[in-house]
Amino acid sequence: MIIELDSVELYFNERRILNGIYLKAETGHIVGLLGRNGSGKSCLLQILFGSLRPKYKFVKLDDEPLTKPLYALNIASYLPQHHLAPDHLKIKTLFQIMKLDWEDFISHFENFQTYHNARIGRLSGGERRVIETYAVLKQKRKIILLDEPFSNIAPLHIEKIKALIISEKLNKAIMITDHYYRDVIDICDDLYLLNNGCTKKIDKLAELEDYKYLNPGKLKS
Numbered sequence: 530m531i532i533e534l535d536s537v538e539l540y541f542n543e544r545r546i547l548n549g550i551y552l553k554a555e556t557g558h559i560v561g562l563l564g565r566n567g568s569g570k571s572c573l574l575q576i577l578f579g580s581l582r583p584k585y586k587f588v589k590l591d592d593e594p595l596t597k598p599l600y601a602l603n604i605a606s607y608l609p610q611h612h613l614a615p616d617h618l619k620i621k622t623l624f625q626i627m628k629l630d631w632e633d634f635i636s637h638f639e640n641f642q643t644y645h646n647a648r649i650g651r652l653s654g655g656e657r658r659v660i661e662t663y664a665v666l667k668q669k670r671k672i673i674l675l676d677e678p679f680s681n682i683a684p685l686h687i688e689k690i691k692a693l694i695i696s697e698k699l700n701k702a703i704m705i706t707d708h709y710y711r712d713v714i715d716i717c718d719d720l721y722l723l724n725n726g727c728t729k730k731i732d733k734l735a736e737l738e739d740y741k742y743l744n745p746g747k748l749k750s
């Protein structure tokens with residue numbers, strides 16, 4: 530399966546946020562999306578998911594124009610930048626609703642064993658992010674969109690999440706954006722930079738410095 534997003538034009542009031550976008554994601558690939566604060570990464574994922582309507586966009590699924598939003602087709606799962614589940618929801622209920630396997634989760638994150646009956650709002654920000662990222666990643670959907678899955682997560686758990694993302698990509702197209710650019714670069718097959726409202730496909734990492742996303746020499750440090 531191949532999904533392509535093209536010709537996006539997004540404005541808020543008169544302010545142009547996005548124009549000149551092309552992104553392609555396919556089964557078996559992890560696509561990384563980098564960009565400065567406010568460059569439009571979250572908006573772009575929401576546009577692809579269908580929860581944000583820009584002035585114009587063109588989406589193709591396996592070369593056929595897509596007229597319905599992805600969320601309405603039940604083929605995509607989306608981790609928003611902010612919380613996924615309400616504070617009062619019990620973790621065991623979240624696992625039931627999202628048809629997740631608690632034993633599988635605990636096999637990856639054994640420290641969470643005692644949280645089964647807890648409300649998600651009682652967890653730390655990082656613990657909550659681990660659960661929410663796992664929940665979205667494990668959905669039986671063809672397309673997974675992850676907005677800052679690593680935020681607030683400790684290094685050991687980031688490594689586990691990265692391993693899970695890699696194992697899930699076998700049957701899914703995964704798109705990920707995060708400011709932990711080294712972790713994104715580590716796992717992605719294709720990399721795009723969002724700059725001045727446009728996407729630039731990154732073929733050589735040095736381009737991240739050329740486009741001033743990173744300071745000169747940062748990649749070597």
Ligand SMILES: Nc1ncnc2c1ncn2[C@@H]1O[C@H](COP(=O)(O)OP(=O)(O)OP(=O)(O)O)[C@@H](O)[C@H]1O
Pocket residue numbers: 541546564565566567568569570571572573610
């Ligand atoms: N509902 C809205 N109304 C007006 N402006 C908005 C709205 N949503 C987003 N924006 C603006 O659009 C721009 C892009 O926002 P977006 O959240 O996509 O950036 P981002 O690249 O994800 O940033 P960050 O890395 O800081 O999360 C920002 O300047 C933001 O202020």
